Amino acid sequence: MKKQLSVAALSGLVVAGVMLAAGLGQPGGQPPAGGGAGGQPPARGPGVPGGAGQPGGRGQPGGRQGGQVPGLDASMKGMQRAIDALKDTIADASKKEENLRLLGDAERFCASAKNAKPTEVMNDAKDEAARATILNSYRKHLIDILKGLIDAEVATLDGKTAEAKAAYDKIIAMRDHAHKEFGVKDHAPDNGNPFDRAPVGGNPPPRGSN
Numbered sequence: 404m405k406k407q408l409s410v411a412a413l414s415g416l417v418v419a420g421v422m423l424a425a426g427l428g429q430p431g432g433q434p435p436a437g438g439g440a441g442g443q444p445p446a447r448g449p450g451v452p453g454g455a456g457q458p459g460g461r462g463q464p465g466g467r468q469g470g471q472v473p474g475l476d477a478s479m480k481g482m483q484r485a486i487d488a489l490k491d492t493i494a495d496a497s498k499k500e501e502n503l504r505l506l507g508d509a510e511r512f513c514a515s516a517k518n519a520k521p522t523e524v525m526n527d528a529k530d531e532a533a534r535a536t537i538l539n540s541y542r543k544h545l546i547d548i549l550k551g552l553i554d555a556e557v558a559t560l561d562g563k564t565a566e567a568k569a570a571y572d573k574i575i576a577m578r579d580h581a582h583k584e585f586g587v588k589d590h591a592p593d594n595g596n597p598f599d600r601a602p603v604g605g606n607p608p609p610r611g612s613n
Contacts, residue, residue: 473512475519481512486574489555494568499559502567506556510549517545524585537585544581548574 473481485508492498492505521541528534551574558566581587 473515475516475521478512478516478519482509482516485509485512486578489571493555493559493571494564496562496564499562502559503556506552506559510552510556513545513549513552517542517549521585541581541585544577544584548577548581551577 485505489502489505489509492502495502520538524541525534525537528537551570555567555570555574558564558570
């Protein structure tokens with residue numbers, strides 16, 4: 404008799420447990436895993452794949468608000484503005500932080516310009532091989548300028564203002580040589596785009612390409 408009661412009690416507990424588990428999966432119970440209030444998908448947030456701060460989220464590559472890379476025209480003008488500003492400060496040890504900021508700006512814009520294509524210059528080439536030659540030369544010039552900017556930055560960090568000034572002077576020489584090779588008019592910081600093409604045959608120079 405006692406054995407029968409024990410079996411019956413155990414069966415009752417099992418049935419009650421099953422009913423309780425079934426009740427949790429019905430409306431009014433706990434929300435299903437992965438769901439939000441009212442059956443809506445869970446909100447994405449920081450730390451959640453696809454949410455803010457993660458790949459595919461805002462502010463990251465592939466996100467809706469990823470960083471914008473400036474075009475060729477904006478990159479060239481940004482680099483030139485920073486280089487112009489360094490002219491009177493690069494040899495001044497008291498302007499160290501300002502010089503480091505300007506060198507960093509120039510490096511950033513130079514790297515951006517290097518990865519762009521000087522389409523207006525390339526369009527003047529007679530064939531694809533000539534265009535490839537122009538692109539290679541263009542990028543090598545900017546790589547040399549970027550190296551010069553880094554040399555100037557290292558010298559500035561070490562407090563070696565004479566070396567920083569020497570590196571700056573080389574940058575100017577390389578820039579002027581590149582301008583001559585690609586038919587770029589002399590740089591004039593107050594007239595807008597420093598990389599407008601030089602006029603040919605009296606025609607006005609075309610605007611720079613983005």
